[in-house]
Amino acid sequence: MGETFKRIHVIVMDSVGIGEASDAAKYNDEGCDTLGHTAEAMDGLHVPNLEKLGLSNIRPEKPIQGVAVQEHPEAFYTKMHEVSAGKDSMDGHWEMMGLPVMTPLHTFPNGFPDELIQKIENFSGRKVIWNKPASGTEIIKKFGERQMKTGELIVYTSGDSVLQIAAHKKVIPLKELYAICEYARKLTIDEPYHLGRIIARPYVGDRADHFERTANRRDLTLVPPEKTVMDSLVEAGLESLAIGKINDIFSGHGITEGWHTVSNEDGMNRLIEVLDHDFHGLSFTNLVDFDAKYGHRREPVLFGKALEAFDSQLGEALEKLTDQDLLLITADHGNDPGFKGTDHTREYVPLLVYSPRFTEGKALPVRGTFSDIGATIAENFGVSLPKVGTGFLGELN
Numbered sequence: 443m444g445e446t447f448k449r450i451h452v453i454v455m456d457s458v459g460i461g462e463a464s465d466a467a468k469y470n471d472e473g474c475d476t477l478g479h480t481a482e483a484m485d486g487l488h489v490p491n492l493e494k495l496g497l498s499n500i501r502p503e504k505p506i507q508g509v510a511v512q513e514h515p516e517a518f519y520t521k522m523h524e525v526s527a528g529k530d531s532m533d534g535h536w537e538m539m540g541l542p543v544m545t546p547l548h549t550f551p552n553g554f555p556d557e558l559i560q561k562i563e564n565f566s567g568r569k570v571i572w573n574k575p576a577s578g579t580e581i582i583k584k585f586g587e588r589q590m591k592t593g594e595l596i597v598y599t600s601g602d603s604v605l606q607i608a609a610h611k612k613v614i615p616l617k618e619l620y621a622i623c624e625y626a627r628k629l630t631i632d633e634p635y636h637l638g639r640i641i642a643r644p645y646v647g648d649r650a651d652h653f654e655r656t657a658n659r660r661d662l663t664l665v666p667p668e669k670t671v672m673d674s675l676v677e678a679g680l681e682s683l684a685i686g687k688i689n690d691i692f693s694g695h696g697i698t699e700g701w702h703t704v705s706n707e708d709g710m711n712r713l714i715e716v717l718d719h720d721f722h723g724l725s726f727t728n729l730v731d732f733d734a735k736y737g738h739r740r741e742p743v744l745f746g747k748a749l750e751a752f753d754s755q756l757g758e759a760l761e762k763l764t765d766q767d768l769l770l771i772t773a774d775h776g777n778d779p780g781f782k783g784t785d786h787t788r789e790y791v792p793l794l795v796y797s798p799r800f801t802e803g804k805a806l807p808v809r810g811t812f813s814d815i816g817a818t819i820a821e822n823f824g825v826s827l828p829k830v831g832t833g834f835l836g837e838l839n
């Protein structure tokens with residue numbers, strides 16, 4: 443094993459995949475390529491920090507447009523394949539922490555069964571409308587004004603294992619929305635539902651073309667059924683800091699301190715603050731704008747601009763790192779804004795591994811599972827290794 447680090451920081455660029463996975467056909471996702479198509483739509487991405495770390499070195503046969511392959515990359519680099527039986531955020535993040543999701547979560551392309559809808563109606567005293575897949579921004583355009591009059595619940599889903607409830611903040615106050623979501627959460631843990639997430643989707647505005655979703659979105663995820671590497675860190679008395687959606691994704695488990703964020707920028711600012719504090723353990727950051735604001739909306743140019751903005755804040759973060767820090771930059775799945783549909787895409791995800799301690803990086807073998815991250819964290823901090831995954835600490839030389 444190589445020398446260990448005092449702090450490991452994982453940044454998840456939510457949905458920033460790096461090309462179709464070898465099993466993309468199973469998901470009808472052949473040809474997807476989030477980073478590639480985004481960079482093409484931008485006529486070349488300007489991401490000097492990701493570039494110098496070696497982003498395009500991950501696939502020199504098809505470099506990301508505008509991002510030069512480095513002769514002396516600063517990071518160790520590769521891509522990772524997902525073993526979980528899905529391509530949702532929960533699958534990706536749990537797998538990273540050593541807990542792949544091998545029983546597929548269920549999706550409801552034709553809407554949720556009457557039995558469930560009726561229970562939600564009885565509990566809330568509100569009628570449910572829609573109950574089919576939809577884009578969240580389109581569905582509030584379509585039904586928001588009606589909801590303002592009737593107080594009905596807009597229930598919708600997507601290609602993911604999610605039940606989402608859109609609610610105008612003035613009609614269905616946040617507290618009530620969260621209570622309804624918590625009730626729906628309890629009903630959908632086991633078969634026949636086994637749903638990944640219930641998501642509260644509050645929005646504001648006075649008419650259809652002014653509606654805007656707020657940052658008070660809440661994702662009620664299943665509770666991890668087994669220990670993750672984060673739980674092992676906490677048990678060992680180490681810090682496990684969660685920035686952005688991480689707290690929701692792990693239902694608060696294995697976390698010593700967590701911060702919700704309102705944007706990628708806010709998330710990076712929080713990480714930069716965390717880097718100024720002395721601690722021993724993990725920081726785990728999720729940047730969800732790529733996914734929620736641009737990937738599902740199929741907005742490749744805006745997606746690319748968000749990558750450029752992230753890159754510039756990454757520059758600030760890199761300056762704060764010391765020889766005691768190891769930074770891992772990765773993603774949880776793809777969400778190709780240049781692809782058909784509006785759902786996630788089954789892709790490889792990039793992995794960049796950097797510490798100021800390194801003189802130069804090089805290629806690591808392609809990882810067969812995201813759990814190699816969890817195994818690396820576990821081996822670094824000397825806690826029990828996850829059942830799945832192989833650490834790569836010893837390869838960083």
Ligand SMILES: O=P(O)(O)O[C@H]1O[C@H](CO)[C@@H](O)[C@H]1O
Nearest residue numbers: 576577578579600602604738
């Ligand atoms: O269209 P919106 O509401 O953004 O929802 C998207 O966000 C959900 C969770 O990330 C996905 O399942 C997709 O439906």
Ligand SMILES: [Mn+2]
Nearest residue numbers: 456457531774
């Ligand atoms: Mn995600």
Ligand SMILES: [Mn+2]
Nearest residue numbers: 733734738786
């Ligand atoms: Mn998503």
